Amino acid sequence: MIEKMSFVTLAGPKNEIDYLVTHYLSKHDIHLENALAEFSSSDQFTTYNEENPFKDALNKSHELMGLVKNPEKVKIENISIKSAEGFIDKIDDRLSDIEDEISKLNTQIQALDADFNSLAPFKGLNYTLKGIYDMDFFKYRFGKIPKVNFDKFESYLDPDINAIFITTLAETEYVYGVFFAPNEYFEEVAKDFKNINFDEIAIAKKYKDFPDKECENILSQKEDLQKQVQAKEDSINDVIEESKTKLVSAIRRIETAYSNFDVRKLSAVTRESGVNFQVLCGWMATKEAKKLQKETDDDVNIVCIVSDDVTEHKTKPPTKLKNLKIVKPFELFVKMYGLPAYNEFDPTLFLTITYAFIFGIMFGDLGQGLCLFIGGAILYKVKKMDLAGIVCAAGVSSCIFGALFGSFFGFEFDSVISPLKSMVTLPFLGEINIVLVAAFLFGSFVILTTMVLNIANAIKQKNLGKALFGPNAVTGFIFYASVIAVILLYMTGKPLPGTVLLIIMFVVPLALIFFEEPLKNLIAKKKPIDESAGIFAATAFFELFDYLITYLSNALSFLRIGVFAISHAAMMEVVMTLAGAENGGMPNILVVIIGNIIVLGMEGLVVGIQVLRLEYYEIFGRFYDGSGREFVPFRKNNK
Structure with a gap:
């Protein structure tokens, strides 16, 4: 789901901006916007034009941080910015003196190297x-x-x-x-x-x-100098190590001060006048915005205004996803496609369910599913990899369908359905694999569901034309649902009602889709299309024809779910045949293991990609725009 956002405006004395950042912004997640752009007129406001005074200190800090081992493990202490700058300068001066000495020693080593290179070819001279x-x-x-x-x-x-x-x-x-x-x-x-x-x-x-003696002396001198260099470098490490806690604390304080000062780039300040104050604006989760407002109530220097009406502001609210822990890894795939806009449906839960479900059907094996589940769970626990969490969820689904299909590392047991053997006889089509029929029906159900989601999105966005007219709107839903209903009626031996439905329900929805553009303009109270009737008719006809082709191709695309389920079962049958397990024979365990590893690695990757392709092209394309921008709190940037 998408967290509800509020627009927050913070105002206070110009010289108190550091106080505001330290006491409020650093404690709450706020996505800062350019405050000057929020005002309709910039006659009264301008921007800061001061250069960041912590730039040099930050550069020194980054150089010193490169010398610190495992800085992330250091416990940060409170330190004032003045003390931090003074300590950084002190350490930098100490290290500069040592580095000068090292430089002089290295110069001597280079001179000895040059002398050695001159003498070495003449070591044979007696x-x-x-x-x-x-x-x-x-x-x-x-x-x-x-x-x-x-x-x-x-x-x-x-x-x-x-x-x-x-x-x-x-x-x-x-x-x-x-x-x-x-x-x-x-x-x-x-x-x-x-x-x-x-x-x-x-x-x-x-x-x-003798030249050879002199060469030996040079190498001895060089070795002594190198020991001195190493001793100096060790002394640098000692200086860093003995002051590690205070040094890292000072560096972090300077980084914070630098980042805090740069907040000024986003603030608006009053031009020269009797009142001299600054304004900061940004988006916050509504609950947190209320907390911030309550905290500032007793602060006479800070004014906090919270606006819940997102439409009255010039910037669009950023998107902050908030999903259950079990669903959160799938946000990776959503972000790869594009974050949902603030007024759009968050598809993460829907993606989680459909991705895991489709993967399980296409890769149904109880044993291999357990491998995916265990491997994904360990990686997710240790490395916190979202992709590992997705693999873990896919493994669970694979286990479920593996149990239904009766497959454990290719060994078959009594099952509800067999991807290779379960058949059904249908009118016009004859005998056909039941898995393919189920895949077609499932795909049709998913397409209809995406249309419902598209309608819900349009209603949420207050776009009535988008909700009513179009291939994925109410008209498209009625048309596609009618097609599926007609197919089911004919397949179940009820051609008469199927024919009636075909005549009545096809014509009206298709006509409305044909006139989609003018109907949308009519509802939105826009001007009619400025083109001739012939051009409009030709354009609308070809678009309608394209929609019909797309309906068909989308439905057929879901057949690959059944095809992959059958091919997976066939590949495992080949593995068991190669292992000599046909007719109840004792299989070659090594062949079974190698075969399962190959299928698990190769087909598992292919299925994972194919499911993602279905999600992006056949599902997301019908209801999801993905034009949102990520909620990036100041505190995260500061950190």
Whole structure:
């Protein structure tokens, strides 16, 4: 059902808006609207133009919250906004100092990484770096040569070149090493090496030992620095952990203050005048609105006005669903299609009954239904998943029809009806499966029920034309009910009254449906249709023809209920045959288990989707608009 709504207007001094939010709005569910839009004239009112002062504090808070482990488990303490901001700044400053130290350590680590990458290719050099630096008569260069060029080393260089190249590392792409040349020939040798794309690698002069020793020293220094970084990061965690309760409380207080301040965006305030006050408007459940009004009676600074006439306000009431716990999971499917408008029928209960009923028929097996029920119940209890609740309800229905069909994981027992074997003989049609007949009759009953719901919706919306004329209105109900009655009379051997009903009840409803548009305009006192009689007649004829086709297709769509019931029974019969259970034989339990798992997973999913398709296209389309907007209380947003 849809909760009854009242429009609430709260007014008070402009500088008391935080008081109003903290003491009233944060304690009651109210769907706020733009107050300025509610007034017919904005000459006397304007909006706040102040920037939210808690923006910076909120950004800091979100950064700090990312460091808190399991903040949802922290018990929130009361703290003033001033204390909260001061505490956040204090913690932020402490962490900033530690993070600066970490940054400096990371810079040192990066420098060591660069030095290590320079030295590592030369670890195979059996000379100390200091010995190389101190040579008086020779110069040197560390570097790398593309391997392709190195292979042609002798052809590129003069055989009598005055240089020595010591290879330290040969990779797939480059050859690393160092060349030495006498001082007087060094420039000439350097040019020759440049011709073979020798790329110099600079080695810091602070490293003087053997390259491999220096690399070990670098790794040791890096490890020490990394330990220091880890210690600093642990200290950050310690700071957060030791002040966790107060920190989370401060963050939540700032979030609340930020959200409370943003209420100003929806409020209207008086322009510069002798009286300076603000107005907030919104929708509340009528019962809660009365409570709020009673609470503010003794508050001299707050005026609360509650209006129960929803039609006199510019905004439409939002929709707040209130259903029994057993029905509530099915709100998921209703919301997927669209929430009902405030003045519309809530289809949740109807959807619950029809969805579970249809699923049970299409997937009737006592054992598999128990699996769905147990699995859905556990998931719903643990995870609070609405879909799991729907599966649980579908499982109950599947158990009921499984008992009626005499099926337990495919094993048959005495039953009321068998989807594969129960037949009935009908005039004109001969012998036909009784499940298909039942599916057709059930579908017809559901279609007629949706028409009644559509009529009820129209009456609730005070739309008499919609209630009386149309394929889903009174005229459509009479026509479709007459069709079903004629079929039943002919099938039960009573053609005469069926023919009379066919002649009388077909013509009048169809004629009224044909003239649906002008009749609706007449009732609504609108101008007649501005088009020629020929165009109107052609349009109305094709629309009527489309309605008739839709009636037929809707009725036939419900036959899939019976078809799926039969196919499910046939699939389980195949499983039992594969398991060797025909003629009373001892079945292969492993085959039975695997077969049931496949049917439960594959057909269960297909049936669930097909039932939802029937709900949306064959049922909802006849009476339900789903154009409502959700009731979103300020308190939920604030939370």
